[in-house]
Amino acid sequence: MYYIEHIFVCQEETNIFSIKYYKLFLDNIVFTVYTVHIQTTVKEVFTIQLFIDNKSGSPIYEQIYSQIKNQIISGELDEDEALPSIRNLAKDLRISVITTKRAYDELEKEGFIYTVAGKGCYVAPKNIEFLREENLKKIEDYIQKIIPLAASCNLTKNDVIEMINFGWEE
DSSP: OEEEEEEOOEEETTEEEEEEEEEEEETTEEEEEEEEEEEOOOOOOOOOOOOOOTTSSSOHHHHHHHHHHHHHHHTSSOTTOBOOOHHHHHHHHTOOHHHHHHHHHHHHHTTSEEEETTTEEEEOOOOHHHHHHHHHHHHHHHHHHHHHHHHHTTOOHHHHHHHHHHHHHO
16 A cells, blocks of 8 residues: 655745655555645845045055954944845945955954855954953053043042043942
8 A cells, every 4th residue: 555645845935845745655654745845035124334434544444354354342342243245335335345355354364254155255253362462452542541631630640540440349
């Protein structure tokens, strides 16, 4: 005896779910086979914000690079979050694909993003030691600005340290 039974196929808006259930009866032996097919169409939404200043003395690729880098460091962009494709970003910003590619290449070289062939670019896991070094550089820059400001106000080193201690307590 040979008999096949087929059950259940469902389709929903942009998602297609199908579960095929087969029962195969052969000479008093029952074989059950499940086939599951899930196909989804998800429109990607990117939350990246970039502001390009054409009048700035800074090259456009550098503006893109620094803004994405800052958003990654600040946590606005999460690990493994997809970035806009190079072509879409270029189209949205009305700039050359070569410019966006250069910015992405710089970000990848620095370890901020990674590329999956055929899939796109994603935010790389944060390198804590690198971020610490970046923040130490910023602190050193601020200190270099504080010293002449303090001198112009006739503040001593101890006065500045006292101000830092006061700020630390708040």
